[in-house]
Amino acid sequence: EVQLVESGGGLVQPGGSLRLSCAASGFTFSNYVMTWVRQAPGKGLDWVSSIGGSGAGTHYADSVKGRFTISRDNSKNTLFLQMNSLRAEDTAVYYCARVSGSFGPPDYWGQGTLVTVSS
Amino acid sequence: QSALTQEASVSGTVGQKVTLSCTGNSNNVGSYAVGWYQQISHGAPKTVMLGNSLPSGIPDRFSGSKSGTTASLTISGLQPEDEADYYCSTWDYSLRARVFGGGTKLTVL
Numbered sequence: 001e002v003q004l005v006e007s008g009g010g011l012v013q014p015g016g017s018l019r020l021s022c023a024a025s026g027f028t029f030s031n032y033v034m035t036w037v038r039q040a041p042g043k044g045l046d047w048v049s050s051i052g053g054s055g056a057g058t059h060y061a062d063s064v065k066g067r068f069t070i071s072r073d074n075s076k077n078t079l080f081l082q083m084n085s086l087r088a089e090d091t092a093v094y095y096c097a098r099v100s101g102s103f104g105p106p107d108y109w110g111q112g113t114l115v116t117v118s119s
Numbered sequence: 120q121s122a123l124t125q126e127a128s129v130s131g132t133v134g135q136k137v138t139l140s141c142t143g144n145s146n147n148v149g150s151y152a153v154g155w156y157q158q159i160s161h162g163a164p165k166t167v168m169l170g171n172s173l174p175s176g177i178p179d180r181f182s183g184s185k186s187g188t189t190a191s192l193t194i195s196g197l198q199p200e201d202e203a204d205y206y207c208s209t210w211d212y213s214l215r216a217r218v219f220g221g222g223t224k225l226t227v228l
Contacts, residue, residue, distance in 0.1 A: 109163050
């Protein structure tokens with residue numbers, strides 16, 4: 001059974017940093033593109049970043065480019081999102097998801113972790 | 120403003136057939152498979168369609184199709200538990216980004 005479990009969310013002040021993790025199980029992690037998607041309170045789904053199976057080939061939304069870094073540790077089946085220079089508008093539930101194929105749609109989702117940026 | 124356009128709201132009665140649409144362009148919907156996601160009360164998204172393939176565990180009253188730059192999700196035989204927000208998503212090779220629609224709120228009357 002495919003499982004994705006996010007962790008690392010919490011309350012952080014504007015300008016602060018946070019590192020999210022997503023522990024994957026139930027599939028060959030290194031074979032899949034992985035992605036982060038967020039949802040601000042009362043808003044729709046918003047793509048953040050994606051990374052290829054080998055760790056190469058990263059893509060970022062313009063809103064987070066230069067501030068967020070996606071990475072993965074295939075030996076530990078874990079996806080990461082390093083978030084720096086956080087802003088109030090980054091407040092959201094962050095979901096990790098497995099992508100079906102190189103540029104296919106996400107097929108499995110985690111339960112999400114809440115990031116709140118506030119002073 | 121979302122790259123993919125969805126109806127803001129759709130409603131139907133129990134047993135009715137409803138179709139949700141997702142309109143993009145040749146850089147996204149016209150070139151890549153579209154995923155559809157059900158979200159109930161802002162819980163985790165649940166995948167209900169991948170292109171025109173039904174994920175395991177999803178009732179076969181859900182079906183997906185695409186014509187040109189518009190993808191559609193059809194629910195035949197609407198059930199009360201289908202009331203949710205539905206989002207579509209695909210890759211955009213021009214933007215080099217994943218794009219989502221703004222979501223459709225489906226109400227079962």
